[in-house]
Amino acid sequence: MTRFTPFAALLVVGAAVFAFRSPSAASDLAVRAPAAALAEPIVGNRETAIFAGGCFWGVQGVFSHVKGVVSTTAGYTGGKASTAEYETVSTGTTGHAESVKVVFDPHQVNYADLLRIYFSVITDPTELNRQGPDEGTQYRSALFPQSATQAKVARAYISQLTAARTYSAPIVTRLETSQGFFAAEGYHQNFLARNPDYPYIVINDRPKVDALHRIFPQSWRA
Numbered sequence: 001m002t003r004f005t006p007f008a009a010l011l012v013v014g015a016a017v018f019a020f021r022s023p024s025a026a027s028d029l030a031v032r033a034p035a036a037a038l039a040e041p042i043v044g045n046r047e048t049a050i051f052a053g054g055c056f057w058g059v060q061g062v063f064s065h066v067k068g069v070v071s072t073t074a075g076y077t078g079g080k081a082s083t084a085e086y087e088t089v090s091t092g093t094t095g096h097a098e099s100v101k102v103v104f105d106p107h108q109v110n111y112a113d114l115l116r117i118y119f120s121v122i123t124d125p126t127e128l129n130r131q132g133p134d135e136g137t138q139y140r141s142a143l144f145p146q147s148a149t150q151a152k153v154a155r156a157y158i159s160q161l162t163a164a165r166t167y168s169a170p171i172v173t174r175l176e177t178s179q180g181f182f183a184a185e186g187y188h189q190n191f192l193a194r195n196p197d198y199p200y201i202v203i204n205d206r207p208k209v210d211a212l213h214r215i216f217p218q219s220w221r222a
Helices: 023-028 056-063 111-122 148-163 199-215
Strands: 047-053 069-077 097-104 141-144 181-183
Touching: 047 056, 047 111, 056 069, 056 097, 056 111, 056 199, 097 141, 097 181, 111 148, 111 199
Parallel strands: none
Antiparallel strands: 047 097, 047 141, 069 097, 069 181
16 A cells, blocks of 8 residues: 555655556456355454455454454564564564454354355455555465464365366465454554545555455445
């Protein structure tokens, strides 16, 4: 995403932001991935998953509209607590990925369902260490399974998508071991919902939310 300080965040409206790509082009990236053949059994009333798929504004914005999602938190995963700070993570040298912690009710939506949404409208799994206009390892497409079962489901789903040739290029989404999830600064939380007309959001992230509504209406929550 465009780098900014909390004080300058809403002032960045330059031509470079608009040059990233048009809303129609961003929307065209959506792919209706097949339902996962393998899903984990339901255990308990709450489960946590961590997803990284580019700028966490859009990842959080989409998942916050999914039925069964209880809460979403933007943050950093894959590095140390001492470097889990926006300006430092933005250097691409900390090992962190911008990520979103999703707490969900498995009786309403399971991990396999969230993976399907993630691979369909949130991330382009064929882009290595970038997403759309954002470049660097901090914007990588990565999954951080929170259990052995989640890891099994995620691996099986990636294999399923690969065998089905869902994408025109190889899937580079990584499965990584989490070193801890560190919540991002307050001004990043629910950024899409609080700033729906921010140029970056209009161009890159609102089309993803629209794609969720269009492709998965049964999963949509206003």
